[in-house]
Amino acid sequence: MKYEAVIGLEVHAQLKTKQKIFCSCSTLFNKPQNQNTCPVCTGMPGVLPVLNKEAVQRGLKAALALNCKINKKSIFARKNYFYPDLPKGYQISQYNLPLAQDGYLEIESDDNIKKIRIHRLHLEEDAGKNIHCGEESRLNFNRAGVPLAEIVTEPDFRGALEAATYVRELRSILQYLDVCDGNMEEGSLRCDANISLRPKGQKEFGVKTEVKNMNSFKFIERAISYEIERQTEILEEGGRVIQETRLWDSSKGKTLPMRSKEEAHDYRYFPEPDLRPLLVDDVWIEKVKSSIPELHPEKKARFISQYGLPAYDADILTLSKDLADYFESCTKEVQDPKMVSNWMMTELLRELKDKNQSIQNCSVSWNALAELLNLVKKGTISGKVGKDVFKEMMKRGVSASSLIEEQGLKQVDDKEFLVSAIHQVLKENPKELEKYRGGQEKLFGFFVGQVMKLTKGQANPKAVNELLRAKLKE
Amino acid sequence: MSKNTLFLKTVTELKDLFHKGEVKALEITQSFLERIKETNPTLNSFITVCEKEALLQAENIDLKFSKKEKLGNLAAIPLGIKDILTLSGVRTTCGSKILENFVPYYDATVIEKLKKEDAIFLGKLNMDEFAMGSSNENSYFGSVKNPWDLDYVPGGSSGGSAAALAAFQCSASLGTDTGGSIRLPASYCGVVGLKPTYGRVSRFGLVAFASSLDQIGPFTRTVRDCALISEVMCGHDPKDSTSSERSTPSFLKSLGKSIKGLKIGLPQEYFQEGLNKEVQKSVHNSLKILESQGAYLEEVSLPHTQYGIATYYLIATSEASSNLARFDGVRYGYRSPNSKNAIDLYFKSRGEGFGSEVKRRIMLGTFALSAGYYDAYYKKAGQVRTLIKKDFEDVFKKVDLIVTPTAADVAFKLGEKIQDPLQMYLTDVYTTSLNLAGLPGLSLPCGFSSKGLPIGLQMISPWFEEERIFEAAFLLESELKLFQKGFNIKV
Numbered sequence: 001m002k003y004e005a006v007i008g009l010e011v012h013a014q015l016k017t018k019q020k021i022f023c024s025c026s027t028l029f030n031k032p033q034n035q036n037t038c039p040v041c042t043g044m045p046g047v048l049p050v051l052n053k054e055a056v057q058r059g060l061k062a063a064l065a066l067n068c069k070i071n072k073k074s075i076f077a078r079k080n081y082f083y084p085d086l087p088k089g090y091q092i093s094q095y096n097l098p099l100a101q102d103g104y105l106e107i108e109s110d111d112n113i114k115k116i117r118i119h120r121l122h123l124e125e126d127a128g129k130n131i132h133c134g135e136e137s138r139l140n141f142n143r144a145g146v147p148l149a150e151i152v153t154e155p156d157f158r159g160a161l162e163a164a165t166y167v168r169e170l171r172s173i174l175q176y177l178d179v180c181d182g183n184m185e186e187g188s189l190r191c192d193a194n195i196s197l198r199p200k201g202q203k204e205f206g207v208k209t210e211v212k213n214m215n216s217f218k219f220i221e222r223a224i225s226y227e228i229e230r231q232t233e234i235l236e237e238g239g240r241v242i243q244e245t246r247l248w249d250s251s252k253g254k255t256l257p258m259r260s261k262e263e264a265h266d267y268r269y270f271p272e273p274d275l276r277p278l279l280v281d282d283v284w285i286e287k288v289k290s291s292i293p294e295l296h297p298e299k300k301a302r303f304i305s306q307y308g309l310p311a312y313d314a315d316i317l318t319l320s321k322d323l324a325d326y327f328e329s330c331t332k333e334v335q336d337p338k339m340v341s342n343w344m345m346t347e348l349l350r351e352l353k354d355k356n357q358s359i360q361n362c363s364v365s366w367n368a369l370a371e372l373l374n375l376v377k378k379g380t381i382s383g384k385v386g387k388d389v390f391k392e393m394m395k396r397g398v399s400a401s402s403l404i405e406e407q408g409l410k411q412v413d414d415k416e417f418l419v420s421a422i423h424q425v426l427k428e429n430p431k432e433l434e435k436y437r438g439g440q441e442k443l444f445g446f447f448v449g450q451v452m453k454l455t456k457g458q459a460n461p462k463a464v465n466e467l468l469r470a471k472l473k474e
Numbered sequence: 475m476s477k478n479t480l481f482l483k484t485v486t487e488l489k490d491l492f493h494k495g496e497v498k499a500l501e502i503t504q505s506f507l508e509r510i511k512e513t514n515p516t517l518n519s520f521i522t523v524c525e526k527e528a529l530l531q532a533e534n535i536d537l538k539f540s541k542k543e544k545l546g547n548l549a550a551i552p553l554g555i556k557d558i559l560t561l562s563g564v565r566t567t568c569g570s571k572i573l574e575n576f577v578p579y580y581d582a583t584v585i586e587k588l589k590k591e592d593a594i595f596l597g598k599l600n601m602d603e604f605a606m607g608s609s610n611e612n613s614y615f616g617s618v619k620n621p622w623d624l625d626y627v628p629g630g631s632s633g634g635s636a637a638a639l640a641a642f643q644c645s646a647s648l649g650t651d652t653g654g655s656i657r658l659p660a661s662y663c664g665v666v667g668l669k670p671t672y673g674r675v676s677r678f679g680l681v682a683f684a685s686s687l688d689q690i691g692p693f694t695r696t697v698r699d700c701a702l703i704s705e706v707m708c709g710h711d712p713k714d715s716t717s718s719e720r721s722t723p724s725f726l727k728s729l730g731k732s733i734k735g736l737k738i739g740l741p742q743e744y745f746q747e748g749l750n751k752e753v754q755k756s757v758h759n760s761l762k763i764l765e766s767q768g769a770y771l772e773e774v775s776l777p778h779t780q781y782g783i784a785t786y787y788l789i790a791t792s793e794a795s796s797n798l799a800r801f802d803g804v805r806y807g808y809r810s811p812n813s814k815n816a817i818d819l820y821f822k823s824r825g826e827g828f829g830s831e832v833k834r835r836i837m838l839g840t841f842a843l844s845a846g847y848y849d850a851y852y853k854k855a856g857q858v859r860t861l862i863k864k865d866f867e868d869v870f871k872k873v874d875l876i877v878t879p880t881a882a883d884v885a886f887k888l889g890e891k892i893q894d895p896l897q898m899y900l901t902d903v904y905t906t907s908l909n910l911a912g913l914p915g916l917s918l919p920c921g922f923s924s925k926g927l928p929i930g931l932q933m934i935s936p937w938f939e940e941e942r943i944f945e946a947a948f949l950l951e952s953e954l955k956l957f958q959k960g961f962n963i964k965v
Binding site: 039042043044045046047048049050051078080082084087088089090137139266268269270273274275276 | 580680714798799806820852
């Protein structure tokens, strides 16, 4: 029998706010343990939560960008369960009436545009962290109370790649909106998947499993693929899939059982009596709407039409707003979009990857790259030398002009100097010269190469070509 | 004036004496501390006495006074605080083993406000564990005795607050009221107790029992004292999202106003069988007085009254089951020394740390919120709550004030109902509806039973209109002239 996978995703995005969602503690990452805590976020007796408007604003921005309907009145609820990293014994979340619902996000799938429906987006607080060290367990509550937006899709995915594409697209949007930094390794973007199979053509859903702990795009794709395969095998052998929560183990490349349906929590949700209903009016919605910038899909289309870039390049350069801004600023200075795009796609992205840097903290700023490219364009240095200069700029963070000055890399088109170099090359290679004169004109390139080598790449190749051709005709 | 009798003074009298320079804060404080030392072994109303801190506070106030520095409105007034409100640096036990040694480092907002007015804190008062009880017999620190008869309960859950005040161990005290926990003990101990409108007083620093029902309020010997202290306690607090942004009117200005033409509603459901004859007589006597002062009496109906207790115990326990989840032995409070792993730590710390009534209510609430039962219990209770609230809205279209007995009977004997939780729950039959509706209510002493136990009368005004209560209560108090009888206590 042919099976079809049905997948829905839940993404938890940490909202970029200065303060936690229900107290005024800082949200800064990598602070000493339990430094960002207070009586509220550690669940001391008698304290009360107060909603941070900034978190609501970020949530609204994301919801509007995801084409959601905003609920003008939404309700916070308590999700009750015991865990040492959950200070109050309940998480303040939203249940019956979320901040937003019924949105969608368009992704590319098999060269088609596919609409992924967003079921809901709600606000909640993060928990702390358990740290196990040998016999001891310690707790760090710095993260407890950090605002999260939980974004839940409808079961609209049919494959692992689609799901990964969605998360990539979603992350890009959240970063564009500046509502989430999107760092999956640090956990500021987390993804869980609900996966089930059904015979192709059947409408009813099969039994699903929930897969957690997929902390990169690669793992999302691999974990879902693995889970689909696992369930297919079970069904094909006539077995039944058990409803359970499974954890992705990246070292084993497998999903492993975590808890079964019977062990599932009864969260005993009820409206949070310490908070009033959250009211959002049209003025607020409009204000947030007007602050939404051009997002990835529109920007990509514009890069293709305005700059004449190939779709692939436009896609990559617009995936992050910072990269796109870098490109546009640089292009303004250089006035050659294709050249900037080529350099960014090859030199810059490769160097960033090698050095594990991001575009935000790249040691070559957009105007430094623009200066370098303008020097290449003017012929002050050759493209080849330019590439070496770029590598050096990445390493040392110095400007192109100072490097060229320092190392004397300026391109030479002084006729006398070039002619003497050509003389030397022809003199040192009598056999080749003979062959050339005998009709092997391919050797022209060989002579050019030798001249470039002799001049350490500084010779202007165009001038060398002309002079060499003239010399050989003598 | 001999300082030995300073503890017999009201807040208003002490304020006057202090401001005239006739007594020092230190003398006042010492007088109360001595009284506590003398009577607390009998009454058990204080869990923690802050002798050193109180004396230091008093010395500072005297110093300020001698330097003619500006002093607050409650300067030198010694207060007792229910041990469910956080006072920075002093342990807050909630009457529970699980918080026996918990010392908070933050003040409740009401404490902050009282500190600003230079009030003095004598210590923390006994209570039913986590405010769960009607007799103060559910305290880990032992029962509190009723100063009118030591064989009787003071009422609960703010039993320590009422008993300490009635026994002159403090000049006023603070309590909390979730289903009657201020009004019932005020009634049983013959003092004035006010539960303000929900949202009037910040709950920040009040260790939550049932968040949508809890309110902090004062216990005082007179209506005037009550108005004075309430004015300080009320007001919006940005730290409590459920606190109201309405400004606080001057309650003191209501005192002495005529009640001519005031329409008083008497809900028939509160005057039916089960009501003690002596209580009924006292309340009727008071109503006659109010009538003679120009008020109109009118019988009204609150038809959903009979569902009050059931509704209350579903909502209160549901919220409590969640509010008390934080006491897990992980970060603070009692941690069982016998636990072997995380699950064990939870079970044992909570199992050994909580008393039986608290456990009963946590289980009840957990059940009411569980999948499959939520609709039938918690959700249904919420719907009935709306109906109960609507009953009051309808009645307040016709009348300005509602008067009822505070309780169906006077105080009962220690041990009399402790084995029968249902009988115990029913003592709150006249008080819980107000919490469900969020309404303010005041209990005023209105007489004594033949055995000499105090009887309380409850006045209920519309939301945020406590002034009406103060107007009527002040007049009734002046006519009843029961104040002197307060000195007849047995300690």
